[in-house]
Amino acid sequence: MQEAGEYTMKMHPMWQGPLVAPGGNRQSPIDIRVRKSVFDPHLKPLTPDYDPRTCSQIWNNGYSFLVEYDDTTDKSTLKGGPLEDNFRLCQFHFHWGESNAWGSEHTVDRRLFPAELHMVHWNSNKYSRFEEAVMEENGLAVIGVFLKIGKRHKGLQKLVDALPAVRHKDSVVEFTRFDPACLLPTNIDDYWTYAGSLTTPPLTEAVTWIIMKQHIEVSHDQLAVFRSLLFTSAEEEVQKSMVNNFRVQQPLRGRTVRSSFT
Ligand SMILES: COc1ccc2c(ccc[n+]2C(=O)c2ccc(S(N)(=O)=O)cc2)c1
Numbered sequence: 001m002q003e004a005g006e007y008t009m010k011m012h013p014m015w016q017g018p019l020v021a022p023g024g025n026r027q028s029p030i031d032i033r034v035r036k037s038v039f040d041p042h043l044k045p046l047t048p049d050y051d052p053r054t055c056s057q058i059w060n061n062g063y064s065f066l067v068e069y070d071d072t073t074d075k076s077t078l079k080g081g082p083l084e085d086n087f088r089l090c091q092f093h094f095h096w097g098e099s100n101a102w103g104s105e106h107t108v109d110r111r112l113f114p115a116e117l118h119m120v121h122w123n124s125n126k127y128s129r130f131e132e133a134v135m136e137e138n139g140l141a142v143i144g145v146f147l148k149i150g151k152r153h154k155g156l157q158k159l160v161d162a163l164p165a166v167r168h169k170d171s172v173v174e175f176t177r178f179d180p181a182c183l184l185p186t187n188i189d190d191y192w193t194y195a196g197s198l199t200t201p202p203l204t205e206a207v208t209w210i211i212m213k214q215h216i217e218v219s220h221d222q223l224a225v226f227r228s229l230l231f232t233s234a235e236e237e238v239q240k241s242m243v244n245n246f247r248v249q250q251p252l253r254g255r256t257v258r259s260s261f262t
């Protein structure tokens, strides 16, 4: 019997995989318990420096849609914050629900958001390409930003307008001159950071997570376009809506979540 207010989330089989990667003790996402996070005064301001000219294409990879950046040079980089090295932006993507009641991967004191943005960077001081860095414990840095339903996001609209062109899995469309900085909240000095993993296979424990305290707002209609995408390729008989492409929260396993703010 379903309690009032309880949601039954129809999860895509891919997401019903291992709740915890075998042997994983730094898996993501997690629930961020605000009162348990530890203020670290040595955390520096984050310094993203992105060149919109490195934006190249949008790809539906069957998990999400990725906006991909040319990462053959240090033109779009992330430094500072908890990071000792220079990290190169390679892509950003989102996770979302079938309703506005859920969709984010991380939660804050169990609070769910309708969607979450991930900006994926790899350590270009230590590794020569993403595929190498993704297997190493200090290989990746991912910025997470929560999305809330509210006013229309002007910068996002160019991306929303391109999504129908990548409706099916494995479709790609050219997408240029998009500045990912427009998707960051106005305040990027307040964040939580912890050692974690990719939230989709191969779930490698390679990620320094940097989760923004401040969310961004997008309109209901903008998020509805995300839900018009499909997990399935054009050839497949049964088309499956790309929704609920999030992983459930994983055990903290004694990890400390640091905050850059008190
Ligand atoms: C070595 O084989 C791989 C490696 C990485 C793969 C991947 C398939 C999908 C996404 N990725 C990713 O790059 C990836 C997966 C998850 C995330 S997340 N959601 O930011 O943790 C970021 C990036 C396969």
Ligand SMILES: [Zn+2]
Residues within 6 Å of the ligand: 093, 094, 095, 118, 199
């Ligand atoms: Zn992600």
